[in-house]
Amino acid sequence: MDNDELSSRHHPVEENMRMQQRVWRFERLGWYALVVIVSLGLAGLFGNGPLSDGRSISADGRVQVDYQRISRSGTQDNLRISVRGTPGTPVTVELDGGFFRHVSIQTLQPEPQVSRSRGQALLFELGTSEDGVATLYLTLHSESVGRLKGVVRSGPASAAAFSTFFFP
Amino acid sequence: MDSILRAAGMYVALMLLFRVAGRRSLSDLTTFDFVLLLIIGEATQQALLGDDFSFINAMLVIATLIVLDVGLSLAKLNSRPLARLLDGHATLVVEHGRFLHQRMRRARLTEDDILESARDSQGLERVEQIKFAVVERNGKISIIPQE
Numbered sequence: 177m178d179n180d181e182l183s184s185r186h187h188p189v190e191e192n193m194r195m196q197q198r199v200w201r202f203e204r205l206g207w208y209a210l211v212v213i214v215s216l217g218l219a220g221l222f223g224n225g226p227l228s229d230g231r232s233i234s235a236d237g238r239v240q241v242d243y244q245r246i247s248r249s250g251t252q253d254n255l256r257i258s259v260r261g262t263p264g265t266p267v268t269v270e271l272d273g274g275f276f277r278h279v280s281i282q283t284l285q286p287e288p289q290v291s292r293s294r295g296q297a298l299l300f301e302l303g304t305s306e307d308g309v310a311t312l313y314l315t316l317h318s319e320s321v322g323r324l325k326g327v328v329r330s331g332p333a334s335a336a337a338f339s340t341f342f343f344p
Numbered sequence: 345m346d347s348i349l350r351a352a353g354m355y356v357a358l359m360l361l362f363r364v365a366g367r368r369s370l371s372d373l374t375t376f377d378f379v380l381l382l383i384i385g386e387a388t389q390q391a392l393l394g395d396d397f398s399f400i401n402a403m404l405v406i407a408t409l410i411v412l413d414v415g416l417s418l419a420k421l422n423s424r425p426l427a428r429l430l431d432g433h434a435t436l437v438v439e440h441g442r443f444l445h446q447r448m449r450r451a452r453l454t455e456d457d458i459l460e461s462a463r464d465s466q467g468l469e470r471v472e473q474i475k476f477a478v479v480e481r482n483g484k485i486s487i488i489p490q491e
Contacts, residue, residue, distance in 0.1 A: 181446045188476050188488060189434040196433055200450040206364030250394060344353075 272297035275326030279318040351408035438477035461485035
């Protein structure tokens with residue numbers, strides 16, 4: 177900006193061009209910041225995107241959990257748990273940790289053969305397919321904010337841990 | 345409690361966002377701007393109320409917003425620098441029949457915008473007939489014609 181336009185006028189209005197330039201700079205930087213936020217949102221920084229899709233596999237590879245690393249309080253999320261067992265024999269799945277205590281399970285598909293609790297954990301017994309894999313689809317709804325950790329176990333040896341951060 | 349925090353957070357967030365959007369965005373509403381504002385209102389409402397549609401919750405949210413808004417205007421009355429910071433300054437964009445192009449560019453104004461205001465408010469046809477054009481704090485363009 178040339179110096180004439182930069183200088184503050186006193187008539188007909190009292191100007192403060194230094195301040196005004198700061199305001200313009202703030203608007204411009206703010207716009208860049210919003211572009212970054214929107215791009216990160218597209219990438220899934222606030223949930224439902226490549227950045228937030230997570231997968232946790234137990235050490236022996238039997239339990240696999242597909243979850244959201246990042247989510248928002250008040251939204252619905254999907255959680256997919258698959259467990260490898262012996263064909264024809266039911267497998268038990270234990271859902272434990274603060275995650276499952278603080279989110280409410282809206283739907284559970286398919287219906288487990290047996291469902292009960294053990295301590296604060298939930299215990300399900302699932303039928304397996306011919307290849308010995310049982311898959312459980314859950315729809316979850318959370319009202320909490322912050323990081324919640326969960327563990328999915330099948331037997332003492334197989335545990336897949338995961339955690340989800342909930343934005344307000 | 346969380347509805348009050350939510351309302352306060354939303355107030356601050358919206359104030360920041362509209363400061364980024366600049367003052368032109370809220371004045372001289374086009375049909376599209378109007379629809380955009382409705383959508384913004386709708387998105388805000390969902391986040392403010394959550395799934396609590398009780399009378400008390402609505403009153404709490406409204407009371408919080410009014411407390412903040414009146415409080416802020418009281419603070420602005422007492423502190424001139426704060427008022428300047430929040431409301432900005434009026435800025436000259438035409439001086440003695442001459443466009444101040446760099447300022448207009450920063451304020452995202454075109455010559456057409458200013459001439460439109462000149463026609464609309466003063467019935468002027470050319471920029472030479474304008475003594476001063478001022479972008480007011482609310483984004484309106486005031487035209488002072490040449491004597």
